[in-house]
Amino acid sequence: MANIKSQEKRIKTNEKSRLANKSLRSEVKTAIKKAMIAKSENAANKDELIKDAVSLIDKGYSKGIFKTNKAAREKSRLMSV
Incomplete structure (x- = not known):
């Protein structure tokens, strides 16, 4: 365990951000799973679910949780026929 005050604080904040990122x-x-299932079943609300998934992917990218190519790849898979 750290014995420096600033390092103790970093440990706490790192844990908070780790849990937020995991969530x-x-x-x-x-x-993504819900959107893919709706897309495969040709459900009526598939466009809405895809839109929500893309929005969450963009949010994750903007917060630095996902890298550029991963975000682009996931959105491309959702948008493909």
């Missing part, structure tokens, strides 16, 4: 990553994965 958003999980939310994105769920949204």
Whole structure:
């Protein structure tokens, strides 16, 4: 365990951000799965689910959770026929 005050604070803030990132990553994965299922079943609300998933992917990219190519790849897979 750290014995420097600033390092103790960094440990706490790193843990908070790790949990927040994990939560958003999980939310994105769920949204992508729902959109892909709706797309394969040709559901009526597939466009809305795809739009929500793309929005979450962009949010994750802007927060630095996803790298550029991963965000682009996931959006491309959602948009493809």
